[in-house]
Amino acid sequence: MSQTAQDERLTERELAVWRELLDTTSELRRLLSAELQQVELSPGDYAVLLALTEADGNALRSSELADAIDWERSRLSHHLGRMENRGAIVVLTADGLDAIRRASGPHLRAVKRLFADALEPEQIDNLAEALASIRKNLGSNNSTEGGHA
């Protein structure tokens, strides 16, 4: 095989941007999680409820739900156990719908304030393009896992 750029080492610059990506997204998750706590939902609750809200008939098999929120099945089972008294198991109930309705406005405003307001449209496009390239590369690195098409 010929030598390509992919045979070289990770550069300092690449490592710095990688670390900044992890640090910045951690900070965003932490701040968003704090916002959700004000409406008494965890990020996990929100993810489960959002997936059910967006599903046909507001219902998903647990395997589909695990795929939709990109969790291991065991993690989902455990989480649903804790959510049981909120009635959000597989079928979205009136209580679950109410919970996500209360949460979604503040949550989306926080995403706007903490993320979207920081970026010009061109930066959103650039970010989307970089993420798409990473996703494509992950697909070819893990070709047995399939994608999220």
Add this chain to the structure above:
Amino acid sequence: MSQTAQDERLTERELAVWRELLDTTSELRRLLSAELQQVELSPGDYAVLLALTEADGNALRSSELADAIDWERSRLSHHLGRMENRGAIVVLTADGLDAIRRASGPHLRAVKRLFADALEPEQIDNLAEALASIRKNLGSNNSTEGGHA
């Protein structure tokens, strides 16, 4: 106050890119974590050891260590309790140094393969710029918290 772009709602596009940012970084964390498990370190172990490796004299106060890895103190105390038998509490020991030396090569190669190889230099620059804008905005949103300067 005048109406600005910041008074508008989050767009579908912004929400989609936001979700892709969270999904992609989750996937990268998951894959990197799996790589680290092959050398018997958790991502938390790696973060703690890396911060100590990079500190003057390979030692940090626990408050400095918590700041360096951006964790709550309570989480760090708990984690250090679990790491105790590896001897990485505040001062990096020979065992800790050995553990991170074994881990860092495979880890950096995985970061290169899963992240850096996916991106052209211009995409790395664009990503860095977008992250810097997000950070700057977080700083002004949370001015009481200070930065990571």
